[in-house]
Amino acid sequence: MLKPRPSYFSSLPLRSFATPRSSALSNPSSPQLFRFSRPFPGRSFSSTSPKSNPSKNARRARTAAGIFLAGAGLYAWDRQFNAGAVGRTLRTAYHASIMAADFKLNFNPSNSEQIDALHERVAHRIHHLCITNGGLYIKLAQSLAIQAAILPKPYRDAFANVFDAAPSVSFEEAVKVFKKEFGVHPDEAFDEFGREPIASASIAQVHRARLKRKEGEPDWKDGEGYVAVKIRKPEVPIQVEWDLFSYRSLMYLQEALFDLPVAFIARYVSDQMRKEVSLRNEAQNAERAGESIRGEPTLRDRVTVPKVYWEWTGESVMTAEFITACKLTDKAALDKYRLSYRAVMDAANAVFAAQTFKFGFVQADPHPGNILVRPHPQHPGKPQVVLIDHGLYVELPEQFRHQYSLLWRSLFVGDISTIESIVESWGIAKENSEIFASLTLLRPHKLRDQKKKKQEHGQEENKQEMSSYEKQVGLKERLKTMLKSQELIPRELILLGRSQRMMQSNNQALGSPSNRINSMAHWAVEGLKLDLTRPSQTLHSLGLRTFALEKARLLIFRVVLLVVDVGFAITQARQWLFKVFGSKRQEDFETILQRQVSELAKNEFGVDIDESAFTG
Numbered sequence: 001m002l003k004p005r006p007s008y009f010s011s012l013p014l015r016s017f018a019t020p021r022s023s024a025l026s027n028p029s030s031p032q033l034f035r036f037s038r039p040f041p042g043r044s045f046s047s048t049s050p051k052s053n054p055s056k057n058a059r060r061a062r063t064a065a066g067i068f069l070a071g072a073g074l075y076a077w078d079r080q081f082n083a084g085a086v087g088r089t090l091r092t093a094y095h096a097s098i099m100a101a102d103f104k105l106n107f108n109p110s111n112s113e114q115i116d117a118l119h120e121r122v123a124h125r126i127h128h129l130c131i132t133n134g135g136l137y138i139k140l141a142q143s144l145a146i147q148a149a150i151l152p153k154p155y156r157d158a159f160a161n162v163f164d165a166a167p168s169v170s171f172e173e174a175v176k177v178f179k180k181e182f183g184v185h186p187d188e189a190f191d192e193f194g195r196e197p198i199a200s201a202s203i204a205q206v207h208r209a210r211l212k213r214k215e216g217e218p219d220w221k222d223g224e225g226y227v228a229v230k231i232r233k234p235e236v237p238i239q240v241e242w243d244l245f246s247y248r249s250l251m252y253l254q255e256a257l258f259d260l261p262v263a264f265i266a267r268y269v270s271d272q273m274r275k276e277v278s279l280r281n282e283a284q285n286a287e288r289a290g291e292s293i294r295g296e297p298t299l300r301d302r303v304t305v306p307k308v309y310w311e312w313t314g315e316s317v318m319t320a321e322f323i324t325a326c327k328l329t330d331k332a333a334l335d336k337y338r339l340s341y342r343a344v345m346d347a348a349n350a351v352f353a354a355q356t357f358k359f360g361f362v363q364a365d366p367h368p369g370n371i372l373v374r375p376h377p378q379h380p381g382k383p384q385v386v387l388i389d390h391g392l393y394v395e396l397p398e399q400f401r402h403q404y405s406l407l408w409r410s411l412f413v414g415d416i417s418t419i420e421s422i423v424e425s426w427g428i429a430k431e432n433s434e435i436f437a438s439l440t441l442l443r444p445h446k447l448r449d450q451k452k453k454k455q456e457h458g459q460e461e462n463k464q465e466m467s468s469y470e471k472q473v474g475l476k477e478r479l480k481t482m483l484k485s486q487e488l489i490p491r492e493l494i495l496l497g498r499s500q501r502m503m504q505s506n507n508q509a510l511g512s513p514s515n516r517i518n519s520m521a522h523w524a525v526e527g528l529k530l531d532l533t534r535p536s537q538t539l540h541s542l543g544l545r546t547f548a549l550e551k552a553r554l555l556i557f558r559v560v561l562l563v564v565d566v567g568f569a570i571t572q573a574r575q576w577l578f579k580v581f582g583s584k585r586q587e588d589f590e591t592i593l594q595r596q597v598s599e600l601a602k603n604e605f606g607v608d609i610d611e612s613a614f615t616g
Contacts, residue, residue, distance in 0.1 A: 089243075124158055135236055191225075203236055276391040288361060303385045325372035346519070357524045358527045372385070397492075
């Protein structure tokens, strides 16, 4: 005979009664039906659902309380000691998952009419995320604003004002950073130290101060001894790796979900942004840029870089000469100084081109706030360009610098085989050489006869208007086709192209007074001279045919530059006449080029480029 298991039965508490609990307690002798808290395996004793076990409820409550306390503790630690880095990353993951789901569900042919609404939701969500997180996310938003020219209109609208979205930290927090770096209060280091920052960016803010004179030195005269003290915001070094991890994750996710070739730039951009956080690195960049400019006779008097004071410069603080100047595109200030717009932009374009083709060390963030202008100290009627904010530079490997210079010269002399050879070596499909050439010059450029090219490739123009969905799918496929080998694409092109477009925008903001394209082309030839002056380039070493061909190309190059100069002069004269006669048609040279590039982008990629982009 089977005996019951006392230990098992004794572990099952009596939970409920047939009568209400109150009745059972008041009348213990009333009939009771026992119900176990859990049935035997495979058996059911009651059709009603069992009530919870008090011990289980207690365990669950303790678990919930533990999770809540752990979460609250993590949140408090993250806010107090980790600059909110974990919370920012989780916020990014949350928004990214929602945006990815929104795209996956709603980006399809059947929803073509709602594509613009989808982009508007996503654009506002990205904008909200960047502004809420701040720090390097402001840099991300600014990068998106720069690229917004080829993005749908909602992105251009959402990121129109992010260049001003960098709040400052309190004076007390700035003092803590300074004391941690140097062990003294700013008031002990300087004769004067401004309490309010005169400028604030995503990474750091700037205070105006005055240097102390050493014992025995005369006092400063009026206006002398002032410096700009740049102090990194305290949360930035804590947040940077978390933020860059989020950025790389988003790029990889975007490529995985939408099959867009974008992830290959993630690591390079991360490395550049990591360098930008170091103010010691910025100071070193400033000194290197200054030395290059002083070593170039055509620039040393037209461009300057503020002197770095290393006594008060470190990883989180940079002190440099304070120079009173206006922004590059501040027309009112330039008029007050009585400076020529053309002379100003000629100098700015020249230094950028020299950095690109000759120095191989390029300031990659040349927006108007980083390029200042003042009357020349010795010649007040002439302008002097002042380069500040040297955190983001791109260093061009010697082979790339030479190839890029050769590409520009080849574009002007029509050397198609050289152009295609360089483009292919950079991992770009040969058949897209013409598009790449146009994007390099920022003006439409034809390498071959269009009719012949269409016959070769069997292409016919499609006059049908495409939907938003078809345009964006077509853009993705064209990009994938164009980027033949991502491994070969020089990462330097990313920041170099961005910088060039920003310089075009600066020129355009002043009415295109400077012939930017010819300036770039002239310096491209100067860059090639670093290689062409070798003995191996002589008539004896090259032979008569090759030597004559090089001379002919140089002649063609000069003729083409002359033609461009004539076209530039005609455009300026026409603009002046329109202005005199009050005509509304006052397109300047850069605006005409931009319109032509916009038409090219629309025809080739189905992209509508906003002409107001890049004006930050």
